[in-house]
Amino acid sequence: METTKDTIKKEAPAKVKVARVRKAKVTDAVPHLRIRVRAYEHKILDASLKQIMDTAARHDAEVHGPVPLPTEIKKYTVNRSSFIDKNSREQFEMRVHKRLIDIINPNPKVIEALTNLSLPSGVNIDVKMM
Numbered sequence: 001m002e003t004t005k006d007t008i009k010k011e012a013p014a015k016v017k018v019a020r021v022r023k024a025k026v027t028d029a030v031p032h033l034r035i036r037v038r039a040y041e042h043k044i045l046d047a048s049l050k051q052i053m054d055t056a057a058r059h060d061a062e063v064h065g066p067v068p069l070p071t072e073i074k075k076y077t078v079n080r081s082s083f084i085d086k087n088s089r090e091q092f093e094m095r096v097h098k099r100l101i102d103i104i105n106p107n108p109k110v111i112e113a114l115t116n117l118s119l120p121s122g123v124n125i126d127v128k129m130m
Contacts, residue, residue: 033103033111036069036126042097048123049099055117056103059110065101072096 035052039045049066056063073095080088103110119125 030105032130033106033114034128034130035101035103035114036128037066037099037101038096038124038126039122040094040096041122044120044122045097045099048119049101051117051119052101052114055113056106056110059107059113061106061110062104063101064104065099067100069098069100072098 037045037048037052039048053063053066073093075091075093077089077091079086080090114127
């Protein structure tokens, strides 16, 4: 038996390319509330989060979080005097603490209870339905 290059190429099995299937995200199918809470003081922020989570737990809602987001720090530099002391300055900073809570598949009772919730002043809440 003679083997040549032509016969070897013909006998080799052809490679089959398999297309990759990407999995769809399941989180898009389930509606959920995304609550983003911001405050200057972290103690008041944590107390507000506890109220929100207790309200959601009372109405049997599934809660993910709270997730701490990065603290936003705003720094300000100010001259100490108005005229002669240019090199003498003061620095001030404002810290904005942020947290994120997801409520999965909320029912109307949970939404109503969260809208009637009274939170302390200085706490900013952004609610999105996703």
